[in-house]
Amino acid sequence: ESSAAQLAANEREAAWREMAKQVAHEIKNPLTPMRLTVQSFQRKFDPGDPDVVKKLEEYSNTLIQQIDTMSSIASAFSTYAQMPAQQDETLNVVKITKLALDIFNEDYIYFFSEEEDLIAKFDRTQLIRVITNLVKNSIHAIEQRAPEHPRIEVHVYPEGANAVITVQDNGIGVIEANKAKVFEPKFTTKTSGMGLGLGMVKKIVETYEGTIYFDSEEGKGTTFKVAFPRKL
CATH class of the missing domain: 1.10.287 (Helix Hairpins)
Structure with a gap:
C-alpha cells in the first residue's frame, strides 16, 4: 500500500x-x-x-x-x-445543442433530433462548452482534409437512461498512433492553440457522470459520442 x-x-x-x-x-x-x-x-x-x-x-x-x-x-x-461547478440545472439538451450551434457560420453543419425535449441535469454553460469544442474540433479536421463536400452532423437522441450527443465529420480523421493521446490535456495536432479542448470536454462530461468516446478512420472522418444521465 x-x-x-x-x-x-x-x-x-x-x-x-x-x-x-x-x-x-x-x-x-x-x-x-x-x-x-x-x-x-x-x-x-x-x-x-x-x-x-x-x-x-x-x-x-x-x-x-x-x-x-x-x-x-x-x-x-x-x-x-477548474473543475466545473456541478449545477443542479434541469435543461432541454435538444434546445441547448441548437443554441450552441447557432454561433457557427459554416453551412455544412447539420442538426438532427427526433425528440423535441430531452431533459437532463447539466450546467448550461458547460454543456455549450462541450458541444462547441467538439464542433470546432470537427471544423479543424475538415479544414485539414478539405473534402469536396464537407459535412458535420450533430445528432441528439435518448439511449436507455442516457441523453446522447454525437458529432460526426468527414474530416482528416485520427491516425492510429494518436488515438490514445486524443484526451491528453496537452495533445493537439493544431499549429496554434493549447490542446486543452478535448481534455477539458472529457473532464466536464465525467463530472456529470457521463462518458465520451470516439470512432475514427484516417482520411474518412471521426465521430465523437457523449452520453450522460437524462431525467426520466
Missing part, C-alpha cells in the same frame, strides 16, 4: 512537472516577439519622424496582440484547472 501510494504521488508530481514545462513553453512563445518589438522601438524611435504616430500604433498593436495571446494561454490553463 505504501509503495502504491508513493507511485501515485510520483505520477502526480511528474504530471505537474510536465504541465509546468508546457505552460513555460507556451508563455515563452509570445515573449520573443515582444522583446524584439521593444528593442526595435528603442533603436528606431525618432520623435521627429513624420510617420511617428503610425509607427507607434504598429508597435503598440504588435505588443497588444502578443499580450492577448498570453492572456488566452492563461485562460486556457485556468479553465482546464
Whole structure:
C-alpha cells in the first residue's frame, strides 16, 4: 500500500512537472516577439519622424496582440484547472445543442433530433462548452482534409437512461498512433492553440457522470459520442 501510494504521488508530481514545462513553453512563445518589438522601438524611435504616430500604433498593436495571446494561454490553463461547478440545472439538451450551434457560420453543419425535449441535469454553460469544442474540433479536421463536400452532423437522441450527443465529420480523421493521446490535456495536432479542448470536454462530461468516446478512420472522418444521465 505504501509503495502504491508513493507511485501515485510520483505520477502526480511528474504530471505537474510536465504541465509546468508546457505552460513555460507556451508563455515563452509570445515573449520573443515582444522583446524584439521593444528593442526595435528603442533603436528606431525618432520623435521627429513624420510617420511617428503610425509607427507607434504598429508597435503598440504588435505588443497588444502578443499580450492577448498570453492572456488566452492563461485562460486556457485556468479553465482546464477548474473543475466545473456541478449545477443542479434541469435543461432541454435538444434546445441547448441548437443554441450552441447557432454561433457557427459554416453551412455544412447539420442538426438532427427526433425528440423535441430531452431533459437532463447539466450546467448550461458547460454543456455549450462541450458541444462547441467538439464542433470546432470537427471544423479543424475538415479544414485539414478539405473534402469536396464537407459535412458535420450533430445528432441528439435518448439511449436507455442516457441523453446522447454525437458529432460526426468527414474530416482528416485520427491516425492510429494518436488515438490514445486524443484526451491528453496537452495533445493537439493544431499549429496554434493549447490542446486543452478535448481534455477539458472529457473532464466536464465525467463530472456529470457521463462518458465520451470516439470512432475514427484516417482520411474518412471521426465521430465523437457523449452520453450522460437524462431525467426520466
